[in-house]
Amino acid sequence: MSDRHLLLASPVIVAWLVLAQAAAAVDLAGRAAVGGGGLEHPLGVAEEPSSPYVTGDVDLRVVLGDTTQWRLTYAGSGTRFDPDVPLDYLRQAFGVEWLRLRPRDRWTVSAGLQGEVRRQADVYRIYDHDGAYGYVAFKTYPDPRVMLRGWVGIRLRTYRDLPEESCVEPHAVLEVKRFGDDRTTLGAALRLGGKWFHDPVAPKVWGTAGTPVTSQVTVSLDAARGVADRVGVRAGVDLSLGLRGFPYYVAEDLYDSPLLDRYAHTGPAAVAAVKWLTPLAAWLELGVGVAGNDYGEILFADGAGGGSTRRDDVVDIFASCERPFLTRGTGMVVRGAVSWRDQSSSLAAYTWTGLQFTAGAEWRF
Numbered sequence: 001m002s003d004r005h006l007l008l009a010s011p012v013i014v015a016w017l018v019l020a021q022a023a024a025a026v027d028l029a030g031r032a033a034v035g036g037g038g039l040e041h042p043l044g045v046a047e048e049p050s051s052p053y054v055t056g057d058v059d060l061r062v063v064l065g066d067t068t069q070w071r072l073t074y075a076g077s078g079t080r081f082d083p084d085v086p087l088d089y090l091r092q093a094f095g096v097e098w099l100r101l102r103p104r105d106r107w108t109v110s111a112g113l114q115g116e117v118r119r120q121a122d123v124y125r126i127y128d129h130d131g132a133y134g135y136v137a138f139k140t141y142p143d144p145r146v147m148l149r150g151w152v153g154i155r156l157r158t159y160r161d162l163p164e165e166s167c168v169e170p171h172a173v174l175e176v177k178r179f180g181d182d183r184t185t186l187g188a189a190l191r192l193g194g195k196w197f198h199d200p201v202a203p204k205v206w207g208t209a210g211t212p213v214t215s216q217v218t219v220s221l222d223a224a225r226g227v228a229d230r231v232g233v234r235a236g237v238d239l240s241l242g243l244r245g246f247p248y249y250v251a252e253d254l255y256d257s258p259l260l261d262r263y264a265h266t267g268p269a270a271v272a273a274v275k276w277l278t279p280l281a282a283w284l285e286l287g288v289g290v291a292g293n294d295y296g297e298i299l300f301a302d303g304a305g306g307g308s309t310r311r312d313d314v315v316d317i318f319a320s321c322e323r324p325f326l327t328r329g330t331g332m333v334v335r336g337a338v339s340w341r342d343q344s345s346s347l348a349a350y351t352w353t354g355l356q357f358t359a360g361a362e363w364r365f
Helices: 004-022 122-127 202-206
Strands: 026-039 051-065 068-081 089-100 108-120 129-143 146-159 167-179 184-196 213-228 231-244 249-251 254-256 267-277 283-294 311-327 330-345 352-364
Antiparallel strands (some): 051 068, 068 089, 146 167, 231 267, 330 352
């Protein structure tokens, strides 16, 4: 990865600091985090090396106003892997947000725009892309024990070397939560989204008669409850249903598709966990998640000279620990986590088990 992007980011960060100090009505807030860990099967393929990694990110926002706020934001993040695993990347984003903050019994509304650049390393540089994101959101409490919120967003990504991956992704989310007197929280959410691969070359590459399109709806239910002074439990289920299938291309021994993401597979998922506040003031969480990911009609090379459909059954067992260190106006949190995944696939190339662990610290100011 070229360090020139880090050099470009530094003057921007300094500019934020100078601006915050120069204007009395301006507040500077944000977070910085560093960490590292290890990944087995970082790309989700059986035959690939494991890798350690280090990561860092910073979020800064300059806040102007009180009940009506303008926020200028900067976000930068990067990860470096083992030299034999060329997955290093750096992402930078700049944005502006508008928020109208009201008391708990009134509507809170917000809107924002953000532009980003993401740069990969080595062989994955062809996936370098620029992007933009815009949203409008609201939150309200129709009842003191009921929260309703939602947002509509649109994301654009442009790939210079792979124009067939360039896409527009509109999406909308509606969520409701109810807070009970017995420390029980119930929630439900509905998400609708899709992707349009709008570049003129996309239909030729993906072999479609018109613009390649995929869309999906996801329904989520979740519940949490405090079962003791220091112990809580949570559980949730998701069900994703495809409305328009994910595009793919087959020609002789070539099996290809756009970059796989949430729209590439459908199916159910569930998670359950217990959380304990230990005597050392650290939160410890233990849990398990399961999912059935069906990739529909997409064909993958099956290693036998042909193409096959794919379904993955996934089990994740995880544990995490979090210890906050709070001071007036600022705070630091130290975190660690480990998870073990067992993925059983209809295709041997995607059947594997592996560990992931991470540790790091985050400072908020």
